[in-house]
Amino acid sequence: MAERRHWGLFVAPIIAGVVTAILIVMWATGTRLPWLQGLMFLATLGLLAFTLADMLARDIRRSHLNPIGTRTIVLAILVVESVLLFAVNYLSISEYPGEIAGLTTPLDAVYFTMTTLMTIGFGDIAASGQIARGAVLLQMLFSLLLLTASARLLTSLIKGVTRDVGHDPDKPA
Numbered sequence: 001m002a003e004r005r006h007w008g009l010f011v012a013p014i015i016a017g018v019v020t021a022i023l024i025v026m027w028a029t030g031t032r033l034p035w036l037q038g039l040m041f042l043a044t045l046g047l048l049a050f051t052l053a054d055m056l057a058r059d060i061r062r063s064h065l066n067p068i069g070t071r072t073i074v075l076a077i078l079v080v081e082s083v084l085l086f087a088v089n090y091l092s093i094s095e096y097p098g099e100i101a102g103l104t105t106p107l108d109a110v111y112f113t114m115t116t117l118m119t120i121g122f123g124d125i126a127a128s129g130q131i132a133r134g135a136v137l138l139q140m141l142f143s144l145l146l147l148t149a150s151a152r153l154l155t156s157l158i159k160g161v162t163r164d165v166g167h168d169p170d171k172p173a
Contacts, residue, residue: 008051009051009054009066009070012051013051013074013077013081016044016047016048016078019043020084020085020088023037023040023044023089024084024088027092034092037089041089044085048078048081048082051074051078052075052149053149055071055074055075056145056152059149059152060152068156068157068160071153072157075149075153078146079150082142083110083113083117084110086113086116086135087109087110087112087113088109089135090103090109090112090113090132091103091109093129094109094132096129098128098129099128099131099132100112100127100129100132101125101126101128102124102125102126112125116139116140116143117139117143119143
């Protein structure tokens with residue numbers, strides 16, 4: 001019998017990567033379609049959030065169909081895609097006056113995204129307008145899901161490694 005796999009785990013990162021690349025090209029070429037860009041951002045963010053929630057639920061139920069190594073790689077790809085997705089979103093928002101103070105370059109956008117993701121927030125770049133604050137709030141909520149999924153996956157990875165060396169963490173001593 002062939003091994004079953006959850007192919008949706010691979011489809012979501014591919015779609016998210018393509019949409020993020022399109023958004024980056026739109027920003028780089030000066031194409032300004034705010035409603036389309038916003039819709040693409042929200043749809044991609046929803047897809048990433050659903051994928052993370054699905055990974056988390058399958059891990060909790062222990063019903064995952066892909067090995068831990070595959071899930072770790074997919075999670076790493078999702079982290080990179082989400083950072084790029086938020087960064088290009090912040091770049092687009094920063095073009096509106098008064099929305100994001102201090103954000104002027106793509107590096108600023110990645111920096112702002114990472115300081116928000118890591119909950120550091122130095123204050124040198126700040127969301128001043130309502131649209132920017134809404135985007136930051138979305139990133140905070142998404143980061144909660146991302147960090148939870150990462151911690152759960154790391155815990156599963158550690159349990160798997162200890163089980164492989166002869167210790168079963170689920171059995172009492």
